[in-house]
Structures are given as structure tokens and as C-alpha cells.
Amino acid sequence: MTIKIGISACVLGEPVRFDGGHKASGFCLQQLKPLVQYIAVCPEQAIGLGVPRPAIRLQRDSAMQIRLVQSRDPAIDHTAKMLSYTEKLLPELAVLSGYVVCAKSPSCGMERVRLYDDAGQQLGKIGVGIYTRQLMQHYPWLPVEEDGRLLDPTIKENFITRIFACHDYQQQMQGGFTVAKLVQFHSRYKFLVMAHSPVAYRELGRLVASAKLFTPADLSERYLTDLMHALKNIASRQQHANVLQHLQGFLKKSLNRAEKLELTDLIHRYRQGFLPLMAPLTLLNHHLRQFPNQYVAAQRYLNPYPEQLGLRA
Incomplete structure (x- = not known):
């Protein structure tokens, strides 16, 4: 659509x-x-x-x-x-x-x-x-x-992230809202939300967990509104680095010591401001192609919008 x-x-x-x-x-x-x-x-x-x-x-x-x-x-x-x-x-x-x-x-x-x-x-x-x-x-x-x-490149990237997340949610709920659809959607957006607002990451998790307390219409709009407000926060280097370290954890049994140190170093240098986000992301994606993980591959954090927009670069 x-x-x-x-x-x-x-x-x-x-x-x-x-x-x-x-x-x-x-x-x-x-x-x-x-x-x-x-x-x-x-x-x-x-x-x-x-x-x-x-x-x-x-x-x-x-x-x-x-x-x-x-x-x-x-x-x-x-x-x-x-x-x-x-x-x-x-x-x-x-x-x-x-x-x-x-x-x-x-x-x-x-x-x-x-x-x-x-x-x-x-x-x-x-x-x-x-x-x-x-x-x-x-x-x-x-x-x-x-x-x-x-x-402003940062504001532009943030706005486009929200547009594609909003559209994804609307697509997910086509045919009617269900808690199962919400859980599936939230599972894919956890790390993207974490990068923009660790507080909202926890609050949205609690909202989904207490889904039975709301009517479907109220829950659907409240979740989307809270999600969009969370993503409106500009993700900091510290928050991105935190997410990258979480994702690196899924590879701890697959990478050898040298590979782990290389990825850790890239994340650290990105956090310090010496490298762009694409540096650790590219290496992380390289390892994920070698050692696929279905849960991580589904994370919208890795691809929040079409690559052709070139906004993270």
C-alpha cells in the first residue's frame, strides 16, 4: 500500500x-x-x-x-x-x-x-x-x-523514521486491531524505540503487557500516539551505542574474540564521535548475514526506512 x-x-x-x-x-x-x-x-x-x-x-x-x-x-x-x-x-x-x-x-x-x-x-x-x-x-x-x-539532516532523518513507522503500524492493523498484531509489531520496534527513548521503551512494554485493561480502539490509538511521541526524540550517540551493544549480544556465541573486539571498538569509537553510525551498523549487518537471527533480522532499527534515502549516511 x-x-x-x-x-x-x-x-x-x-x-x-x-x-x-x-x-x-x-x-x-x-x-x-x-x-x-x-x-x-x-x-x-x-x-x-x-x-x-x-x-x-x-x-x-x-x-x-x-x-x-x-x-x-x-x-x-x-x-x-x-x-x-x-x-x-x-x-x-x-x-x-x-x-x-x-x-x-x-x-x-x-x-x-x-x-x-x-x-x-x-x-x-x-x-x-x-x-x-x-x-x-x-x-x-x-x-x-x-x-x-x-x-536539518537530523530532523529530516527523524521525521522520515516516524513516517515509515507510522505507515508500518497502519499496515499491520489493516483488517482490524488485535493484541496479537500489536505484540508482533512491538517486538519489531523495541530497539528502535530504545534508541530514541529508553523511558518510552519501558513504558510501551508495560502498555502492551497490560493490553487487556483497554478497549481495542483505545489501546490502538494510545500505543501509536505514545510510539510517535517516543520516536520524535532525537536518538543520541549514547543511545544508539546502547542499542548496538544489545544487538551485539545476540552474536556473542557466534563471533570469535577478534571479531567481538573489532565490533566493540567500532561501537565505542562511534559513541565518542569519531565514526558515523554506518560504521558499526555495517559491520553488525555483515556478521548478522553470516550468523542469521530471525528476531534480530526483523528489527526495524536496522532498516527504519528505504536505504535509497541515504539518511543515516
Whole structure:
């Protein structure tokens, strides 16, 4: 099944911004596009705002409510239309495994959007686009990222990891959620979660163990939400090294002393910052091909997304 990703239309290069321009993302258009199906949305255009159009902004009124208004004439208020449009669209977005939004946009920005008071004074970059705020509240498990932040290699790798994990979970639960499916999925993701959050690794394990305490619907959404929140943490070198040592333990009866020392040394040098992650991973995978282990081979930590994206390199 194709991975479906929501995306701001301007990030796909469509000239739908207020000034008739776009914010095409090279990564989204070149590297990611062959692997996913995009669902492009421009909420401003969808509620009838033309191209080009007067600029709009987020404004906090005297009742502390956030409004979407025209910058030059705040009396022109688009809030109700935007909320109504978003409410109608949200059920259609349940099929998504991720979403790329346009940074700084008063409709689509994920964070640090300029917010003004009703006197026109800037309160700071503390707002969230109205459309994206509703999206994230409705789907707290959905990986959401801004186009600009994807220029950071670490953030990009983290976002893609979450997209493919989310899609894998959705695929696993096709045909209906069962505890058996959850246990199977969790078994494959243990080490990936450990790399991103040792605390969440333990908490998710306890959640799966207490599955009978929840309804299937509640357990399914809670697990996915907690998983996505865990994976949102950036994995540190220390945490990666810890996982690599755990995986090395599965080879302790297969490797000779020299091979063990070589792999241990690579992991240690990676932990210290002298080597990239691919160095110990490549050697570990080499040994796993020589001495196959079905449980380890199934671990998504080893291949969290398609190799062709080259993100770990």
C-alpha cells in the first residue's frame, strides 16, 4: 500500500502563496516523492482566498481567542471559514502517515508563527497555524514537520523514521486491531524505540503487557500516539551505542574474540564521535548475514526506512 503524505501545496511547488509564489522543497520533490503519494492542500485557497491575495496573520483578540485576519484590515476575519473547512477535511486525512507543512504560515505553520494583538502589536513568534493546530489536535499521533526544518539532516532523518513507522503500524492493523498484531509489531520496534527513548521503551512494554485493561480502539490509538511521541526524540550517540551493544549480544556465541573486539571498538569509537553510525551498523549487518537471527533480522532499527534515502549516511 502506498504511503500517503499530506503536504502544503506550495511546498510541492504550486504557485498558491499570497504573492503568487511557492516554497518548493527539493527533498520532498526529488528524494521523497518516488516513495510516497502526496495529498496536497492549500487551506487558504480552499476557503476561497485568491492568488495573489492580501496577506493574513494570526491575531489574539481581547477574549484571548486566536483569529485568522487580513493583515491590513483585521475586520476581515477568515477564522470561521478556516475552522469549518478543516473540520470537514479532517476525516479524509485519517489515511495519512505524515504531513509536511509550510513554515511560518498563519494557516499551516507548525510552530513559531508570528502572533499579533488586536492593536496590531507583535506578541512574538509563539503561534501555530490555525489549520495545522486543528490537524495536530485531531491526530496527535501523526508525524508533522515543516519544510524549512527538513533542511536539518537530523530532523529530516527523524521525521522520515516516524513516517515509515507510522505507515508500518497502519499496515499491520489493516483488517482490524488485535493484541496479537500489536505484540508482533512491538517486538519489531523495541530497539528502535530504545534508541530514541529508553523511558518510552519501558513504558510501551508495560502498555502492551497490560493490553487487556483497554478497549481495542483505545489501546490502538494510545500505543501509536505514545510510539510517535517516543520516536520524535532525537536518538543520541549514547543511545544508539546502547542499542548496538544489545544487538551485539545476540552474536556473542557466534563471533570469535577478534571479531567481538573489532565490533566493540567500532561501537565505542562511534559513541565518542569519531565514526558515523554506518560504521558499526555495517559491520553488525555483515556478521548478522553470516550468523542469521530471525528476531534480530526483523528489527526495524536496522532498516527504519528505504536505504535509497541515504539518511543515516
